[in-house]
Amino acid sequence: MTTQFACAGIELELYRYPTQQASNLQAWDAADEHLIKHLIDSQQPVVPTAILNDSFGALTCALTTVNNQWPITLETDAKTSLLGCQYNLQHNHLTPESLQIINSREAIPCNTQLVLMKLPKNLHYFGQQLARLSTILPAGTAVLISAKAKSINAALLSLIDKNLGPSSASLAWKNTRVISCISDGNARTIAAPVNWKVNELGLTISNLANVFAANKLDIGARIMLDNMPKGDFTHVVDLGCGNGILGLHAKQCYPQAQIHFVDDSDMAIASAKHNWQHNKLGSPDNAPHGHFYWDDCLTNLPDDISPDLVLCNPPFHQGEAITDHIAWQMFVDAYKRLKTGGILHVVGNRHLAYHVKIKRIFNNCTTIASNGKFVILQAKK
Numbered sequence: 001m002t003t004q005f006a007c008a009g010i011e012l013e014l015y016r017y018p019t020q021q022a023s024n025l026q027a028w029d030a031a032d033e034h035l036i037k038h039l040i041d042s043q044q045p046v047v048p049t050a051i052l053n054d055s056f057g058a059l060t061c062a063l064t065t066v067n068n069q070w071p072i073t074l075e076t077d078a079k080t081s082l083l084g085c086q087y088n089l090q091h092n093h094l095t096p097e098s099l100q101i102i103n104s105r106e107a108i109p110c111n112t113q114l115v116l117m118k119l120p121k122n123l124h125y126f127g128q129q130l131a132r133l134s135t136i137l138p139a140g141t142a143v144l145i146s147a148k149a150k151s152i153n154a155a156l157l158s159l160i161d162k163n164l165g166p167s168s169a170s171l172a173w174k175n176t177r178v179i180s181c182i183s184d185g186n187a188r189t190i191a192a193p194v195n196w197k198v199n200e201l202g203l204t205i206s207n208l209a210n211v212f213a214a215n216k217l218d219i220g221a222r223i224m225l226d227n228m229p230k231g232d233f234t235h236v237v238d239l240g241c242g243n244g245i246l247g248l249h250a251k252q253c254y255p256q257a258q259i260h261f262v263d264d265s266d267m268a269i270a271s272a273k274h275n276w277q278h279n280k281l282g283s284p285d286n287a288p289h290g291h292f293y294w295d296d297c298l299t300n301l302p303d304d305i306s307p308d309l310v311l312c313n314p315p316f317h318q319g320e321a322i323t324d325h326i327a328w329q330m331f332v333d334a335y336k337r338l339k340t341g342g343i344l345h346v347v348g349n350r351h352l353a354y355h356v357k358i359k360r361i362f363n364n365c366t367t368i369a370s371n372g373k374f375v376i377l378q379a380k381k
């Protein structure tokens with residue numbers, strides 16, 4: 001991993017999170033550099049600043065390097081981004097005196113005078129972020145959005161105009177541009193969560209803006225739902241739960257089980273919790289059979305939980321980057337935490353060849369079902 005960051009006179013050593021990644025990916029990109037260069041070149045004064053979608057803390061670390069009293073609110077939906085930022089601040093001996101961290105559903109402070117954003121991959125989420133900002137920012141507040149030049153087009157600028165205020169893009173530098181938007185002070189209506197039904201299971205699913213499979217059931221999840229393992233499971237983990245569809249159906253299949261929902265996305269965990277409550281899957285005695293963790297894989301699953309089943313539809317990208325390290329970490333964590341005899345039940349695109357990894361970790365792997373595109377794999381600890 002390339003780690004030496006040098007831009008506009010700021011030097012840092014920055015790591016992705018987790019720091020051990022067998023990849024040539026790095027913790028920042030040219031769009032981060034462009035935004036930092038823009039702030040330094042324009043001699044941006046120190047004002048209360050909100051930073052949204054800072055991948056692994058490059059923007060937060062850079063502002064803190066300029067002035068460790070810079071008042072920063074860091075908003076993140078991804079737990080790994082938050083952990084990466086905290087790691088990089090500490091690693092670079094940076095001690096911001098005024099750093100507030102909030103998740104993607106909390107409001108940024110109303111005294112915010114500058115907003116810095118990286119363009120997220122999910123444009124529906126981006127539109128929702130802008131609409132949320134419109135409810136807080138007074139007219140005239142500057143919002144700087146940096147992105148790859150190829151992602152910036154008339155439709156994107158009109159999305160910004162529609163949800164926050166007029167905008168214009170800078171000249172390109174290293175194939176990136178900084179979009180300057182001035183909020184117009186008119187509060188927009190924030191889009192409601194998207195709802196759909198899985199009729200044959202009697203479930204209604206509601207998704208906040210940054211949740212995987214926002215508009216319909218994922219085809220990988222569909223084949224999982226049709227092939228749930230048989231058994232009297234007592235502790236089931238839905239690892240990378242998204243809206244919680246696999247864990248919700250697990251509760252229908254194994255009524256006595258405690259279900260543990262884990263996801264890196266705060267909005268995913270909030271949606272899974274809402275879906276659990278709305279579909280009335282709690283136990284009749286009101287015991288808390290649903291448990292929800294905003295976390296990086298199984299890092300903080302309580303020590304006394306030894307699952308006997310882990311259900312997993314792993315991601316194959318982290319932000320913009322295509323990578324299999326999260327799937328690896330999910331399988332390794334599942335192996336560590338499963339009780340002896342416990343089962344890992346995984347769905348994946350056939351071409352991802354998860355069976356090779358799973359076999360290496362568990363020493364066994366069986367194909368349970370497959371179609372042209374997907375395969376369901378199972379391994380026993």
Ligand SMILES: C[S@@+](CC[C@H](N)C(=O)[O-])C[C@H]1O[C@@H](n2cnc3c(N)ncnc32)[C@H](O)[C@@H]1O
Binds near residue numbers: 212213241296297
């Ligand atoms: C392919 S989606 C599956 C969602 C859902 N289980 C389904 O089947 O529709 C993968 C999920 O993994 C989550 N994820 C990504 N990185 C993660 C990590 N490090 N720890 C936990 N969850 C993660 C993503 O936010 C996403 O919700």
